[in-house]
Amino acid sequence: MLSGVMYSLVGIGFVLIYKSSGVFNFAQGTMLLFAALTFVSLTERQVNVYVAFTITAVVMVIMGIIIERTVMRPLANQSLLSLFMATVGLNYFLEGLAQGTWDSAVHGLELGIPSDPLPIREMAPDNPWFDLIISKSDAFAASVAFALVLGLYLFFQYTRTGLSLRAVSDDHLAAQAVGIPLSKIWAIVWAVTGVITFIVGLIWAERLSVSFTLTAAVLKGLPVILIGGLTSIPGCIVGGLIIGASEKIGELYFAPVLGGQGIEHWWAYLTALVFILIRPTGIFGEREIERI
Secondary structure, eight states, rough: TTTHHHHHHHHHHHHHHHHHHHHTTTTHHHHHHHHHHHHHHHHHTTOOOOHHHHHHHHHHHHHHHHHHHIITTTTTSSSSHHHHHHHHHHHHHHHHHHHHHHHHSOOOOOOOOSBBBOOOOGGGOOOGGOOOBBBBBHHHHHHHHHHHHHHHHHHHHHHHHHHHHHHHHHHHHHHHHHHOOOOHHHHHHHHHHHHHHHHHHHHHHHHOSSSSSHHHHHHHHHHHHHHHHTTHHHHHHHHHHHHHHHHIIIIIIIITTSSSGGGGEEEEEEHHHHHHHHHOOOOOOOOOOOOO
């Protein structure tokens, strides 16, 4: 079930951009690949790990600001379809930029996160509630997700920038009317998303290696945000846990009936499809009410 937390981390990046600007960022996966590729390429060139981490974080901040200034800001007040298509184009541009700057080879990444199980059963051998198997890597991913959600909650609730961002997400025109600089808020959001994408990319790359398969793995964040709600960060965590649990249930009980291996590639999307037929806005999604 905790493997779903990995999907939640990806979904947080989608939600941040959508919550502030109403844009679904199709280039999220390529940004993640670019960050992981930059980090691993620097370490392979004997750059110290901490220096490589800092350089990559700065690169992602600069990338986020450049994307906002050159792509999103000129298209402000255009249709959502235009903004979405801009992110599609951005996806392919970043994909070419990643290959041109570094390469398209597969790189292994070792962060030193152990994958052996935690000794939960040894804490209470006679208690069936402790008869669990949780790998240390899943526990680490859950800890990172919790830290990110807590940090974002404090940022949105108790900082001036976070409150401004919430105002922008509620109503762009009203926020501008009270003097909130829309372009500055968007630049901050894209920069923060770039750093979060980098951290998530490292965790995913440590499990899957650094290659273009990372961009496909990011798409597993889509069913997560559909179930949790496009505008809710806590919804990402809940949606991720639901998807992680449903995948294991699908593998155990439905895979023998539906063709065996490979069910994990589409079961999450089927679960999301069934869920949104029942609740289109997701668990924590905001239902828009328009007066006629």
